[in-house]
Each structure stands twice: as C-alpha cells, then as structure tokens.
Amino acid sequence: MTAVSIERVEKRFGAVRAVAGVTLAVRDGEFFTLLGPSGCGKTTLLRTVAGFADLDGGEIRFGERRIDTLPPHRRNTGMVFQNYAIFPNLTVAGNVAYGLKARSIPATDIAGRVAAALKLVHLDGYHERWPHQLSGGQLQRVAIARALVIEPEVLLLDEPLSNLDAKLRVEMRGEIRELQQKLGITALYVTHDQEEALAISDRIAVMRAGALEQVGPPAEIYARPATPFVAEFMGTTNLLAGTVAEAKGGRVRIAVGVIAVEAQAQGHVKGARVMASLRPETLRLLLPGETPPSGWARLEATVARVELLGALTRVELRASEGLPLKLAMLDLPPDAVAPGKTVALAYDPARVAVFATA
C-alpha cells in the first residue's frame, strides 16, 4: 500500500499550462478525488501519474520511490478508463488475465486470480463472454477487475462513471467505494461531478485552470469553501458581495446593500470588501409563531417564485432592494409560501462562508 506524493508537477501543452506546479500528498489507502470543470487539468494530472503525459517539471513518488522517471508500463498502477478500454479481441477472462500474463505469472495462478477478481466485481460465470455481449455496467466491472487483479500500488480512475446512466452511476460509485475500502488500496479518482466526489471520497482536491483551489474532506469542501469558485462549483449557493460593517469576537456583520448578513469568521477587519456564501438549505423559512434557535440571524424577503421538486421545495426570494436569494427546504407546508408573500428567514451564522475579495 502506497502514499502518492506529487511535487511541483508541471505539464504544458504549447503555451497552455495544463498542470501548473501542483503539489499534493495522497495518503496510503486514501480515496482521493480530483474534481473540477472540464479543461481544469485534472485528467492531465492523473495521466502524469499513469505516465501517459511526460512531466515538464516536478516529481511524483509512490512512497519514497520516484516513479515519474519510469515508463508507464513499469509503474504498477491500475487504471480504469472513461470508455473502459476493454480489449474487443479478448474474452472477459482474457482481459482480466492480460496484465498477469505481462508479469509472467504462472498459468495456474492466473486462473485463480482471474476468478477471484471477477467474483469481487460480481461477474463470476462471465469468464468466456465477449466484450460485445456485455452491458456498459458489466464492461465497467471488467475494467475494474482488470485494474485490480494486478495488485497495483495505486488505482487510477478517469471519470469511470460518466458513460453510465444516472441510476447505475449511483450504484457503481457505491460499489467502487466499498471495494476500495475492502482492499485498502490508494485510489486517485477524477470526476467533474461534485455530488459523485462528495459521495465517494476521503478527500477532494478542487482544481481550476491547472492549479489546486482547495484540498480537504468532502464536508469541509462543501461547508467551508476556501474561495467563491469552490463555493459555487460544489453546489447552488447565494453569493453576496459586501463590506465588513462590524468585526468582533469571531463574528462579522457584512453590509450587502441595505441588508446585513452575519457570519462567524476570523481575520476580517472593518471596511474590508468580502463575499459571503449562504447555501440555500442553510436558510430556514420561519413559520408564523416560530422562533429561531438563539444566536441565529434573521432576514426578511418577498417570495418571487416557488418550485416544488417532490420532497424538496425551492423558493426564489427578493430581499430589500430586489437582492435575489435562493432557499431550499424539505417538508415545506404548501401554503407557507406564495408569490408576493413576505416571509421571515433565519440562518446560523456559523454556516456562512466569508471570502476576502480584492
């Protein structure tokens, strides 16, 4: 089992810095996800670890061993490709045995290890099937078995779920996570889907334009985004630009136009220009007679639009001066909101993220 250390890794395509001096430490046995919009360099970074993209600078180590000087076929990584890359000229068993044969494992051992790997991905009995006879989800399982059977030091997954339908995607991500936990293998996972990243990872690195924006566990990335980019990329949010009106004892009051937003945050001085992020689900609509927990801040707004999405209700609101706010609540009584109605809102200042802006 192996920790991966990526140090000042640089990869350019012509004048474009696809990976711009990234330093990362993936812990032994960790499920680590590179998350970002398309073109942010996450796949390129994964490919530098696999050896399919040469470095223009920096180093990559597995444990203490430097591997970026090794050709890709000597790195002992198991990669799962976006389109699975199942060899169409080999059976399922042939695909899974491919890497073992390359390692000159005795034929008697190969049969046993292939069977075990296929069992692991719930494909026992599929040995002699041909790839064209399999569904997308089954191909995905073959790809995972093929990558795991060689007992790689690191498992690399390049958007492995993006070609599956929504339901299967949720099912497979659960299975991938379960397998990784069971084997205790270090996994480096690339995706552009923030929900997938949150669901599956021990830690996430959010990337933007070739650089790391924030690294941390899913809960921290979601609740305490380090930048407005991360706040917006991780899910719908209310981004409010304002000025610090008062800062005292770890609590700040931010003037956003004529309304005030309160937050718990350190290191902001009076008069500084900042941006606050309030997730829609942190805003609570107060029903008549309801009082918020102590320490919560209050706001008033007018309902502009209501969207009922089954269990969840989304409400678009206008605070004073027409400032738009988004709110999302479970189990909202149908008569509590109607367009034009003025409502009272409350939120916990501890759940507001504040960023200094230039």
Place this chain on the structure above:
Amino acid sequence: MIAIKPRSTFPLAIAAIAFLFLGLFLLYPVFTIFNAGFLDPAGKFTLANYVNILSRSFYRASLGNSLEIGALATLATTALGVPLAFCLARLPVPGKALILVLAALPLVLPSFVGAYALVLMFGRAGIVTRFLRDLGIPFGSIYGTPGLVAVYTLTLYPYVVLPTLAAFKAVDVSIEEAGQNLGASRWRVFHTVILPVVMPSVLSGALLVFMETLENFGVPFVLAEDKPILAVEAYKLFVGEVSANPSSAGVLALVLVLCTTTALLLQRHYLARRRFATGARAAPPELRTPRPWRILATLYSWGVVLAALVPFFGVLVISCLEYRGPVLQGNFSLGNFAELMHRSTRPLENTVMLATAAAIGAALLGVPIGYVLTRFRSGIAHVLDVVAMMPFAVAGTVLGIGLVISYNSGWVVLTGGPIIMVIAYMVRKLPFNVRASAAILHQLDPSLEEASINLGVSPARTFFKLTVPLMLGGILGGMVLTWVTVASELSSTVVLYSGPWATMTVVMFEALEGTGAGIAAAAAAVLILATAVPLLLVYRLLRRYELAVS
C-alpha cells in the same frame, strides 16, 4: 534539475528504419539520377545535357504532350465523375452498392491492359474497326491523344468519384435547408453552397488523376505511337543511352518529377482544406425527383461504370478466341492460354512470388509507420509523414532507372535479381500502406493501447500483441490491394527485370511489340483474373478502403 523523460524508444526505432529504407531506396536513387543530368561524360558539372535535350523540339513536345493529355484527361474525369458522384450520393439509383464495387475496379485493374483492349477492338486491325470498315463506315484513329485521354478517363475516373461522393454525403442537409429557407432555389443552393463545399474534394481527386497520367508508362507505350510522352521517352533514352551515365534520361526524369511533385503539393494543399466539408451527423437524404430524371440518373450511373469495364471484359472474350498469327478467327478456343503456359509458366510464378513478397514487405514497413504517424505527435512524425508520401511523386520509370544506376556496381549490387524489384514495389506502395493503416488506426481508441501499457506491457509489445491483432482485418485487406497493384505494375518492372525474372506484365509488354496478339490477350486476361478475383474475394475487408485508395 533535468527531468528524465520516460519516452518510448519505439517510435524512434520505427522512424530510423523508415528513414534508412527510404533514404537508400528512394532519396539516394532519385538524387543519383538527377545528378546524372548535370554531369558530362568525364564526370564534371555541366548544363549541356539540359541545353541539348530541351533545345530539341521532340523532347519539348514530350513535356507539352504529357501536360496537355494530362489536363484533358483531368477535365474529362471531372466532367464524368462529379455528376456520377452526385447521382450516387443524392438520387435513387438502383444497385448503388454494386455500382460502388464496380466503380472501384478500374483503379486496381492494370490500365495498360485497358489500353491494349482498346487497340484490340478499335485499333487498326481491331475487331470493331474491321467490322465497321466491312460495313463501309469510316473510323478515325484512336492512337495518340484521343485514345490516351479515353483510356485515362475510363480507368482514373474513380479518383474523382470516390472523394467527391464522400464529400456530397458529408454535406449537412441543414445547410441546404437553410439556403432554401432563405429563399434560394434548389439550383441556386447547389451552385452557391454545395458545390463550393465539395470543391476541395473534387480538386484533390482531379490532381491525383493529373499525377497518375504524368507518371503512367504502360498506357502511352501502347497507344501513343509516334507521339512523344515524357515517361516513355525517359525510358527510351535510358535504354538507348550509350554512355554509362544516363545523363539524358536524368534530364527528363528531373522534369517529370518536378511536374508530379507540383501536382502532389497542390493536391495535399487541397486535402488539408477538406475539413470544411465535414460536420454532418448523417448523410443527406435522397432527393425526390421526377421519373425522367431518375431514369436518366440510373442510365448514366450504370452506363459510366459498365463502359469503364467494357475493355477489360473485351480482353477476356478476345483471349478465348482463336488467333492464327496476328489474324483473329471467329471460333472459341483456349489455345492462347495453352500457348502462353507452354512457353513458360515462370512469369506467372514470378508475378505471384514478387507480388506476395512486396505485399508482405510493404505491410511490414507501412503499418508501423502509420502507427507512429497516428499515435505520436512529434517533429519526427511530421517529417516521417512527408517522407513516406514522397514515393507518390516519383514515377515508376524514374525510380527504376535511379535504382539501376545506384545499385549496379560498387558496394552493393542488386540489379538483375528479384530483390531490387521487390524493393521498388515496396517503395512505390508504401504511401498507400501508410495511409491505409493510419485510416484503420484512427478508428481504434488509443485508450486500448494505454490500458495495455498501464497493465505492464511495453509500448513495442503492445503494438505487436494488441494493436496488430486488432488491425489484422484491415492489414490483410491492404495487403491484397498491394498484391493486386504490384501484380499489374509495369513502369518500374520494365526497367528493373532481367531475363528469368520477367513477370506477366513483361510478357504482355513484349507481346505488344508484335510476337502474337493472342498471347498478349491471354496474358492480359490472366492479369485481369489475377487482380479481380482476389479483390472480389476479400471485398468485405476492402470496403473501408474506398477512400484510402485515393
């Protein structure tokens, strides 16, 4: 710190082998023959050969004739091919699939056999000519320009049809609908939008036709009679040259290569612009046209395709008729074949053996080059791309002469044996093999190879273990096409062969000079069968080559 890059040595090794092979057997021979044109008998630099050759109106005329006939043939193929491509792309013509098979045949059937068939039917002693004369109908001469243009048009028109058809099919139908929606008539949309979009493809095909006519040796040899043609005169000068240094042939070789290179560069320029015709998700639908138009389109399509095959069919029939000396009798007989085989079966064996060796050799060299070109984007790949296309610009006669004067003395003597013939064929067929394998590789997902490398198989072993098996169908198809075109190769063969290594094309070539029309017809028939039969057998493999051929 210097980062050590784990680059694979595999593409470098392939590039090195390719450069070595082409350097020795293409660049050096061509350089030698050019050089010969600048040397006097004492071996000193001179321009006298150029003054001497180019001041003679006979040789100036050979350049003029070649260009004129090439231009006329190019115009004729375009005029014939573009409407045919449109009919096949957009009109309801019955039997399209079969038409496409038949339309590709003239490209691989030996064109000089077509020329010879024309002589057998419409020549001075031709069957049709005599029949008409007996009826008292005068018949003009097919020798010289008319016959040459006719043969080129009927054998080379697929070069225009295939890319143009693909371009017509690649036009997004919504472009057409947008034009009509904006108020343009169908005809206006056709000539303001569709035609400009397919034009690069038409021109790229037309320039290939032009290049083929310039370097073709067999057709003018059969049909030109006393009209001087560049490729033929270069050969005659070389054969008749008294001094050891083929200086006069070198002059014409340089002129010929300059012409073909210009055409090739223009063709590549237009090919590079072809991107702009693509973008359609599906081929545009067939047009609904009134019945008379449909009938006309059907007659036209079938007419062109069948007319192009008539000469070949004619040769097959004539070869089964009895000849007494040069005089054709009316009755069927297999006597011509019996006599052909009785003389010697060696030429047929030579053809089979040499073509097989060349097909294997060209695939062994061409497939790895195609792989490097598609999978490794580097400076070396670009240089390799240009070098691997260079044989296109060198006429077979010029390559043959170059190889003879480069390897008939000194360190390595190759002339007089089969090896130099196989080498010449490999050089000539290399561009096709490279492009064909690149075309197959474009359809193979590169992540398959990455998966293999990731699982611990080195790039070189991945190529042989995974890529080659996946390409196998395509490689075999390419080998059959190479085999077929080598079996009917004449222009470099006629320069390079020696007595025991004569091929079927040589037998025909010699028979043309008068020993017996019956034997020539039988040899031609054997050649046609030797090319058409393997082609039809592996047609399924070849479908994807419809465009790679051009």
